[in-house]
Amino acid sequence: MPSLVGSEMCIRDRYLVARLFPLYLMEETSLVIVTVVGAITAFYAAMVACAQIDIKRVLAFSTISQIAFMMVSLGVARPEFHEGLGYMASMFHLFTHAMFKALLFLGAGALIHAIGSNDYTAMHGLRKYMPVTHWTFLIGCLAIAGIIPFSGFFSKDEILSACGNYSPLVYVWMSMVAGLTAFYMFR
Secondary structure, eight states, rough: OOOOOHHHHHHHHHHHHHHTHHHHHHHHHHHHHHHHHHHHHHOOOOOOOOOOOOOHHHHHHHHEEEEEEEHHHHOOOTTTTTHHHHHHHHHHHHHEEEEEEEHHHHHHHHHHHHHHHHHHGGGSSOOOTTTHHHHHHHHHHHHHHTTTTTTHHHHHHHHHHHHHHHHHHHHHHHHHHHHHHHHHHHH
């Protein structure tokens, strides 16, 4: 079960890799490890999010998956590939993710308060009773799913572009993770 401490540890580790990035560039094997661990973690967390019915757990595992997405972006960043596009894309996604995830957690809190349960299967038919929450939650879902013209599209597009410059396999893997994100947010 993810906790706030676990999410904070993921953010701290991602920040540490970003701050020490020049050191990681000295030994390319370390960036390959960051890429592989990030790709596996992103997929695993997205699959777990698909299996959850507790709305807060879905959002928590989504956070883990998105932070792993950013780690992959750091792992594929190289100065020879578009001047380190992955590094910039990771920072951009960190910022956009903070905005739409805050929106989603606020919406989830409003839904939980209205229903009295974390079970998202009991949260149907609320659009006419909570229209503002409906629209803001929908905007957050569209953003995290990477739908154009929302911020998640641009930040994920940059990450996928960096992955494509690095390896077609990493590009396909992370595209699949991005698809899973859209699936579990809209189910």
